[in-house]
Amino acid sequence: MKRGLEFHDKQDLEDGEDGLENVMVSMEDIQSHQPNEFEPMEEEQIIGAIVGDREFFLNGDDHHLDMNDASIFACTDFPPIPHDFPCMSSSSSTSSAPPLANNIKPFQTSSSSSSASSSNNSASWEVPKSDAEDVNKKILEGGIPPPEDDNCLKFNVMEDLGYMDLIDANEFWDPSTLFQSDQNPQDYNMSDSVQLSQDDNQERKPLLEDYDDQNDGLSFFQGNGELAVIFFEWLKQNKDYISAEDMRSIKLKRSTIESASKRLGGTKEGKKQLLRLILQWVEQYQLQKKRLSEAAASDSPCQYQEPNLNSNASFQYNTNVVPDPSTCFYLSPWMPTPPTYIPPPEPFYPTPTGAGLVGGDPYCNGPSFTPPLSQTVNGNMEYQTMDSTQSWPPSQISAMEASQYRPLIPENDCNVAANANPNDLFSQHPYQLFDENGDRLVRLGSSATKEARKKRMARSRRLSSHHYRHLSHQTQHQSQSSDQSLRMVAENCTMSPANNPGNWVYWPSAAPSPMMMVPPPDAPHQHLTTERPGMQRQNHQKHGSAGKRSQGLKMEKNLKFLLQKVLKQSDVGNLGRIVLPKKEAESHLPELESRDGITIAMEDIGISRVWNIKYRFWPNNKSRMYLLENTGDFVRANGLQEGDFIVIYADTKCGKYLIRGIKVRQTGPKAEGKKPAKKKSRTSSSTAKCSPVAPM
């Protein structure tokens, strides 16, 4: 009996065709097919959804999305703010606050309605400026307040998953550890349903242990074969929504898992509960993303159908049960709510217009560099204009869309017979069902017809335009964008893929690149790594080609986060100086011998300029007060206002300093009217003197 099971490869994703919506195959197919029945796959195989001698989803390259990584919930084009951003807190330089932006996760419990979750999720990604500190404070105080239901614990655990730090990249749990990669598939004969007995589970137990042993896996899951069953069940139920790529990329920090497990009692049941929560967490993201796509695909012949959750017997995927092709997809019982439109996730960083996405990621929007770092005696603010007329290239957008916001909808053109051209996309990467004679029964994929393809493309365009609108807010404001700036980086920094492969490289426009300049909180001075520890790894990256990805990742390697400062009124006022947090300044910036300080050429990542900023200190009591002076133009050029923040990086290869102004979204009158909350206002003259800089 032939069971067709074909997986999408990366190229397929990049082609913008046949996305994960095609991940629709009965699990028995997965279980029963033989390895040689797979289509040849490229180097970045997405799915190894076979238990046993095949990888079970979670395998492939090492580009893991961390579950802590907000990017798996949203595309944030913004380079991550260090998890432990000492300066993130407006009032304390020593705060260990998790980066606000990165901790705002659309995290919901499944118990709440999907619609509520959706809206909350959406809102979570758009933290209004006025709420930013509040949210951050809440986080600092122990997390977002739990919902007023009986899911407090659950919520907290989920919250942990969302907010856990990801500093130690070596401490992740890979869900694939639930399965042994070289296990004989026969041992995992779950073909005729997953109603596994305890014995079955027990048989699997050693697998988990072995895996843990070999991989320093999570002891938390050791010996608990039921977890594997749970996981498998979940996969079966959500195979349509959770792509293998997504699953593969999930990594959890071990300590977080273990901590969460403890919070759940540390019992076997607790572990199971935790696993469910984790899966639910993943599921929510993915399912909602799909629903978004579903909502967007209004012209889809496949209208959403609320599954009969009570009749989930039809979802048992028993051997002889072929999913009804008329059913667009099956909702997981864990996601028992109707679809709700969810806007594409956005980074919380606001646009000046108060809407949309701030694309100001220098590493997506493009850093630019010109001259090497030079400390001058010129205290005047100078800049060297660079070509900043970039805009987010459509190719980039489309690429991103294709990979990130691409609809994940299993379309309803799934009744397509098995007459597909072997050369078409579907034949290359589809998930197919075959009847018992080996004939393909249905094609659950979406690329069966040109019509379906057109529709997908239309959806993609819609989503793309949606995304682009957000980006436009940013790019219009800052007149910048990514690829060009990045090219300039390569050129001006005398670095290019050719001559400096390990350093700054040109980032192809087709591969919008997240920059992950997150210093480990515990070692903020460490070099930036290619893995963004738990923040905003972007979804589109995981679908990008390995080559592009690796190329982009190289860019980050020489960047080192130095410090960040949330701008106060006095920082953005006419004084043209920004007070720096003392601790970070002393530790990460050049040591100052005299109070006059030094002038540092800082390359403005955001607007492609180089500013000569004076770094100095004032004696203050028995201490010092560190300042950046001549920042007025920088602030104005970036349109920075109170509540926005700056980030200073160092390019360790070029010996440069990079500065970047990051705007925080302002929404509504609340943000507009925000004033320094705790500071008293004194004379009117001083107020006028420190009047906010008008938005540019």
Next chain:
DNA sequence: ACCACATGCACCAAT
């Protein structure tokens, strides 16, 4: 109590 920092404001130089 100490420290960091936001900012008020006095002082000074330039216009």
Next chain:
DNA sequence: TTGGTGCATGTGGTC
């Protein structure tokens, strides 16, 4: 008179 510079001081956080 205006704008820039630098110090002083109050507030809030941390130890």
